[in-house]
Amino acid sequence: QQADSDTKKIGFIVSTLNNPFFVDLKKGVEDRAKELGYDVVVLDSQNDPAKEVSNMEDLTVKNVSMVLLNPVDSDSAVASVMIANNSDLPVVTVDRAANGGNVVSHIASDNAVGGAMAAEFLMERLGGVGNIVELEGTAGSSAARDRGKGFDDKIAESNINIIAKQSADFDRTQGLTVMENILQSKSDINAVFAQNDEMALGAQKALEDQGMKDVLVVGFDATDDAVDAVKRGTMAATVAQQPILIGQTAVDAIDKILKGEVIDAFIPVELKLITK
Amino acid sequence: MDISSRVDNSKNKSLNMKEVLVKYKSLLGLVLLIAVVSVLNPSFLSVKNIMNILRQTSVNAVIAAGMTFVILTGGIDLSVGSILGISGAVCASLLVSGQNVVVAVIAALLVGAAVGFINGFVISKGKLQPFIATLATMTILKGLTLVYTNGNPITLGSNELAMSFGKIGGGTIFGIPTPAMIMMIVFMVCYYILHNTKMGRYTYALGSNEEATKLSGLNTDKIKIWVYTISGILASVAGIIITSRLYSAQPTAGAGYELDAIAAVVLGGTKLAGGKGKITGTIIGALIIGVLSNALNILDVSSYYQTMVKGGVILLAVLLDRKSN
Amino acid sequence: MDISSRVDNSKNKSLNMKEVLVKYKSLLGLVLLIAVVSVLNPSFLSVKNIMNILRQTSVNAVIAAGMTFVILTGGIDLSVGSILGISGAVCASLLVSGQNVVVAVIAALLVGAAVGFINGFVISKGKLQPFIATLATMTILKGLTLVYTNGNPITLGSNELAMSFGKIGGGTIFGIPTPAMIMMIVFMVCYYILHNTKMGRYTYALGSNEEATKLSGLNTDKIKIWVYTISGILASVAGIIITSRLYSAQPTAGAGYELDAIAAVVLGGTKLAGGKGKITGTIIGALIIGVLSNALNILDVSSYYQTMVKGGVILLAVLLDRKSN
Amino acid sequence: MKNPILQMKDIVKEFPGVKALDGVNLELYEGKVMALMGENGAGKSTLMKILSGVYKKNSGQIFYKGEETDIKGPKDAGEKGIAIIHQELNLLPDLSIGENIFLGREPKKGLRIDFKQLYSDADVLLKKLNITTSSRELVGNLSIAQQQMVEIAKALSLDAQIIIMDEPTDALTDKETKSLFNVINELKSEGKALVYISHRLKEIFEICDYITVLRDGKYVGTEDLSNLDEDKMIEMMVGRKLTDQFPRLETEKGETILKVDNLCNEFIDNISFEVKAGEILGISGLMGAGRTELAKTIYGHIRKTNGQITIKNRKIDNKSAKDGLKNRIAYVSEDRKGDGLILELSVKENMAISSLDRMSSLFKIDKKKELARVKDYIGRMRIKTPSENQLIKNLSGGNQQKIAIAKALMTHPDVLILDEPTRGVDVGAKKEIYDLVNEFKSQGKAVIMISSEMPEILGLSDRILVLSQGRITGEFDIESATQEAILKCAVETKEA
Numbered sequence A: 001q002q003a004d005s006d007t008k009k010i011g012f013i014v015s016t017l018n019n020p021f022f023v024d025l026k027k028g029v030e031d032r033a034k035e036l037g038y039d040v041v042v043l044d045s046q047n048d049p050a051k052e053v054s055n056m057e058d059l060t061v062k063n064v065s066m067v068l069l070n071p072v073d074s075d076s077a078v079a080s081v082m083i084a085n086n087s088d089l090p091v092v093t094v095d096r097a098a099n100g101g102n103v104v105s106h107i108a109s110d111n112a113v114g115g116a117m118a119a120e121f122l123m124e125r126l127g128g129v130g131n132i133v134e135l136e137g138t139a140g141s142s143a144a145r146d147r148g149k150g151f152d153d154k155i156a157e158s159n160i161n162i163i164a165k166q167s168a169d170f171d172r173t174q175g176l177t178v179m180e181n182i183l184q185s186k187s188d189i190n191a192v193f194a195q196n197d198e199m200a201l202g203a204q205k206a207l208e209d210q211g212m213k214d215v216l217v218v219g220f221d222a223t224d225d226a227v228d229a230v231k232r233g234t235m236a237a238t239v240a241q242q243p244i245l246i247g248q249t250a251v252d253a254i255d256k257i258l259k260g261e262v263i264d265a266f267i268p269v270e271l272k273l274i275t276k
Numbered sequence B, C: 001m002d003i004s005s006r007v008d009n010s011k012n013k014s015l016n017m018k019e020v021l022v023k024y025k026s027l028l029g030l031v032l033l034i035a036v037v038s039v040l041n042p043s044f045l046s047v048k049n050i051m052n053i054l055r056q057t058s059v060n061a062v063i064a065a066g067m068t069f070v071i072l073t074g075g076i077d078l079s080v081g082s083i084l085g086i087s088g089a090v091c092a093s094l095l096v097s098g099q100n101v102v103v104a105v106i107a108a109l110l111v112g113a114a115v116g117f118i119n120g121f122v123i124s125k126g127k128l129q130p131f132i133a134t135l136a137t138m139t140i141l142k143g144l145t146l147v148y149t150n151g152n153p154i155t156l157g158s159n160e161l162a163m164s165f166g167k168i169g170g171g172t173i174f175g176i177p178t179p180a181m182i183m184m185i186v187f188m189v190c191y192y193i194l195h196n197t198k199m200g201r202y203t204y205a206l207g208s209n210e211e212a213t214k215l216s217g218l219n220t221d222k223i224k225i226w227v228y229t230i231s232g233i234l235a236s237v238a239g240i241i242i243t244s245r246l247y248s249a250q251p252t253a254g255a256g257y258e259l260d261a262i263a264a265v266v267l268g269g270t271k272l273a274g275g276k277g278k279i280t281g282t283i284i285g286a287l288i289i290g291v292l293s294n295a296l297n298i299l300d301v302s303s304y305y306q307t308m309v310k311g312g313v314i315l316l317a318v319l320l321d322r323k324s325n
Numbered sequence D: 001m002k003n004p005i006l007q008m009k010d011i012v013k014e015f016p017g018v019k020a021l022d023g024v025n026l027e028l029y030e031g032k033v034m035a036l037m038g039e040n041g042a043g044k045s046t047l048m049k050i051l052s053g054v055y056k057k058n059s060g061q062i063f064y065k066g067e068e069t070d071i072k073g074p075k076d077a078g079e080k081g082i083a084i085i086h087q088e089l090n091l092l093p094d095l096s097i098g099e100n101i102f103l104g105r106e107p108k109k110g111l112r113i114d115f116k117q118l119y120s121d122a123d124v125l126l127k128k129l130n131i132t133t134s135s136r137e138l139v140g141n142l143s144i145a146q147q148q149m150v151e152i153a154k155a156l157s158l159d160a161q162i163i164i165m166d167e168p169t170d171a172l173t174d175k176e177t178k179s180l181f182n183v184i185n186e187l188k189s190e191g192k193a194l195v196y197i198s199h200r201l202k203e204i205f206e207i208c209d210y211i212t213v214l215r216d217g218k219y220v221g222t223e224d225l226s227n228l229d230e231d232k233m234i235e236m237m238v239g240r241k242l243t244d245q246f247p248r249l250e251t252e253k254g255e256t257i258l259k260v261d262n263l264c265n266e267f268i269d270n271i272s273f274e275v276k277a278g279e280i281l282g283i284s285g286l287m288g289a290g291r292t293e294l295a296k297t298i299y300g301h302i303r304k305t306n307g308q309i310t311i312k313n314r315k316i317d318n319k320s321a322k323d324g325l326k327n328r329i330a331y332v333s334e335d336r337k338g339d340g341l342i343l344e345l346s347v348k349e350n351m352a353i354s355s356l357d358r359m360s361s362l363f364k365i366d367k368k369k370e371l372a373r374v375k376d377y378i379g380r381m382r383i384k385t386p387s388e389n390q391l392i393k394n395l396s397g398g399n400q401q402k403i404a405i406a407k408a409l410m411t412h413p414d415v416l417i418l419d420e421p422t423r424g425v426d427v428g429a430k431k432e433i434y435d436l437v438n439e440f441k442s443q444g445k446a447v448i449m450i451s452s453e454m455p456e457i458l459g460l461s462d463r464i465l466v467l468s469q470g471r472i473t474g475e476f477d478i479e480s481a482t483q484e485a486i487l488k489c490a491v492e493t494k495e496a
């Protein structure tokens, strides 16, 4: 197995692959790695930090040259990073940072900034007043926290009210159901911010069923479905994290590190607001 | 002889009383819940919201109907969520590839039936414990769905085909949401099967005493295969409803649905040990769960507390029902 | 005399043969798995990787040890994952507030014991089905943990206290990872309890025949409370290990762990119906699952396929073990 | 005799490690009842299970109506006209009587079951057996005796040519037994061939025509009943002579040990009696009379609503079986498979389970002490088991019953309540159990013995109580007790 030692191996630990965003991230990583002639070992942490640690441990016994870590959670990632540090494996984090340990570089677009972008968009379109419903992601997940915080902090600067805030688990079915239920008690709604596109698409469906086509729906992630919806005008906007680009950037960074170049500790990848 | 008739009469009476009480209790729980919520927020009882609840409940209720068969035999089916996921994906991908609605729906149902059949086959012929066998198929199917969809949702788009397929989950018939209609038909058929046909009675028989059922010359393997197949088919029905409702199939659709379905069955008074229970209870159980989720949203309960309240209400409901053991 | 002794002797022999075979089979599965993987990738058998596997297995194994008690009585505990979550959170928050390690650990264990006690109490006194009762506590605790942590992880930081606490999950004793040591001690104690104490005996008795156990003058309620308390305590032990391992407590830690623990117990040959099984089987079951996850990573199996392979291997392992029914 | 309708030749059946049958022969004739006899574990049930398709034989032949046949399974046996009432009840508690009787053979009307037809057919069968319970009643609500009658009805419903009854009267009292015998006589006159298995020798002489005897899985012989008396029959079965089946022991009666005053609950009505040291109090009655409930109430397993129990002048209030044991009352269940023993545990574990408290601290069972005591009882009670670690389900009925009694004795009770102590136990083992009870009695302890077997009650008791509908309807000294007098009290109803 170790015969082809001239092609270097990169270990990529991804937080989950049950979500199109991370599937795209993986795609970006794999495609660019192929171009640059690296092998990639992808390990899925299934959104469980303990599994992430196990994955990191497993990488230490495989002869990988570097680890690209997409943490489940920034705090718990410290444990994983330290394992790599102890085995002298250089680590680059992607999408979520690690709050400790030695990380060579971090490549991401900031979730909180994205949340704020969505807020700014809505503030502008609503003229600074109105009622907003916020659909939150899985309670306790870092994406839900960061996107929510960025959004809420920004909105607080305006006269817009967040009149309902409920979790729909990042899930389209839940987005639909929860929105349907909210609509039973709240009818004066100007906009919906969903912390990911799946929920946004579900909510959009609920609104469409009620004939409430004027409500602005803003999602997050810019998945294909969501971008289509924005093009058709059924969704107002989605915050594009450009996962493929993030993945590519990360591999570029790794390539440089392996070639001995010095790179920045933080490489931001631009966020984009996709509107019609 | 008057001795035994005395005894039996009194027993009979107490039995009927008991049965009424059992039904009454689940129902009581439901009515109580509805009463409390509608006082807290009157819009809860609007026609529109009631239709909402029916539509939302239908998916879990349809799965739970199949689960009732399985649990009545003393088994359990953890794979229903994954079956929902894979059959939704199959249905959507066929539609995307331009097949007509009937073909796609039938294919999805066949997938569910096939997986259910495999479950039943492995459990009966392989003599496996249903919990672990269906846990394994659940895991395998989850992976299979991810491979099949490549982790991405399969979206139907908005062409005419998609629109006509969308009626299954989103349309209405005589003003009643189509999924609710499907749910009612499913329950009526299940009721008929359980109470009027041989297979229905054998389902109870198997759960009551497997050895005795076997000694009576019945093919218990066949009964097992049958109930898991039913459960698989109804899980696909639920998968079709969801896919139609969302115009898309999600790669992770159905995760965790098994627990909701089991909870509905148990809330409806069916014993996990098998043999005892009613399909009418299951629909009440599903409604309790559906009303609860809807109510928590309507009442603006913060999501952290929603989980707690849901657990608490389930506990309360079964405690209310416990005397019937 | 010679009649029965002839018959019984031979029976005894066949029984022992069977028992050996049962043990042998789970072990066989494990050995087979290890053999295959180490041929495919020699680094699998490196000391470092073996230590890795032991460390990774310990959390599930410790939970599964407690689950074994519960399943031996014919019950089930779905709340272990949530107990892990809440006790980790309690432990971390106490450490953050400056309490010393001993206090924090004891507090976490008490939380687990308390929840386990409540489970046992509700199941025995309230006569609830364990599945639904622990499903309810699972849900309630999940919510409670989110409320307690406010949805944020509780991070220990990197002060001296955190470092010394971190030894529990990350340190080694005589070159062996501390969690693996804890696991071994837990299993030795559990083995002792099951085979040498009254409570262990009663655990088997209850699972074999509840009515007969009661009629033999035993307090079955007490036995139930006891097994769920054990399970709760061991789930907290696992919670402490994870928290220490991650230097932080996650608000959603432990989700889905119940299924892995149950799978380990069943893979180890314990019957879900209760009464039959061995704690030594459980550790083998946990190792099979641990080795499998590790091996799939080491062998570069793509993650979607990992899920499928895992399900397939579980199915295979139980099929291998099925003749012992 | 005519040609046999069915013949089994050289039947061999092996279970892993056990040769349960080794060259057994058997012949059945139209209009005759064959008694299949043998000690516990002789292989009677196994042979019948082969005949009814439950087990496959390893070798040997079966000829039915002159032709060799192969019985493929329970369904096949039913279709061939072979019906069996198994030793263990095989009913479905959650289905109705009617559904149980016709399980697998329901009349159909289109897609659905024709319930009207089913229940009217079932009611006809029940009537034949003198049962007035409606066939729509759930089987789970019936007493064991009633359930046994449903099993019999189920076998009759097959309208079979060969009917096998494996200890059908095990749970029946005289009245139902009589109904059953009427039916058997009817079947005989219809030209059916019957196999009848029972450990009650009197029944054999009453209803059977000839016997086939098995011993240790081997064929001993076939004999016309007219050539036999009870002693000869026992000799064929056991291989040696047994003397004095019911050895009543005269002892000096001491002080009152147990006193029961006005005991009431939903099953029993104002029961008062006492038992003295060195006394066996027999309790007789029909099925459903409430004897088991009375015993369990005294023991504490069922709560009393009223009344007082006194042991050695000490008032006690048992709230559970645990309390009963603490107050030195021990109860041996009538249903050793159901709630008397834990079949999956070993001999040792079963025997010691009620007295583990005396043999262990919180942290450790004193295994040496446990083993010594268990071995002591195994020896003293002559329990046939290869080791104390044998699983109890692998022992014969008689040995299981001895262990159930040993379990009670190990708690050192002052009062021993035996509920149907010899149900399903063969003659040899019965005698050994009686000796045990007598030994306990001679130690100055009190015994309450509930039994449906009249000879046992009359043969062993010092005093007899009769229960009917939860009330005491008669009390006899052994000198004045007769079968007729007891039966008269047993059928006495409240109205009478």
Ligand SMILES: Nc1ncnc2c1ncn2[C@@H]1O[C@H](COP(=O)(O)OP(=O)(O)OP(=O)(O)O)[C@@H](O)[C@H]1O
Binding pocket: C007, D015, D016, D018, D020, D038, D039, D040, D041, D042, D043, D044, D045, D046, D047, D087, D394, D395, D396, D397, D398, D424, D426
């Ligand atoms: N399924 C089985 N597996 C192993 N051994 C068995 C099985 N069934 C019966 N045996 C053994 O075969 C022998 C014959 O048992 P069988 O039940 O036929 O006896 P029996 O004559 O009916 O006794 P009883 O009078 O107690 O009913 C016994 O040693 C018994 O333990």
Ligand SMILES: Nc1ncnc2c1ncn2[C@@H]1O[C@H](COP(=O)(O)OP(=O)(O)OP(=O)(O)O)[C@@H](O)[C@H]1O
Binding pocket: B007, D143, D144, D145, D267, D285, D286, D287, D288, D289, D290, D291, D292, D293, D334, D452
């Ligand atoms: N679980 C129960 N629930 C309700 N009634 C019961 C129950 N068990 C028994 N009974 C009733 O209690 C009374 C006493 O029944 P039981 O069968 O114990 O009497 P018994 O004299 O011991 O008869 P047997 O000879 O059958 O043991 C009967 O009326 C019976 O139907």
Ligand SMILES: [Mg+2]
Binding pocket: D044, D045, D046, D087, D166
């Ligand atoms: Mg027998």
Ligand SMILES: [Mg+2]
Binding pocket: D291, D292, D293, D334, D419
């Ligand atoms: Mg009785």
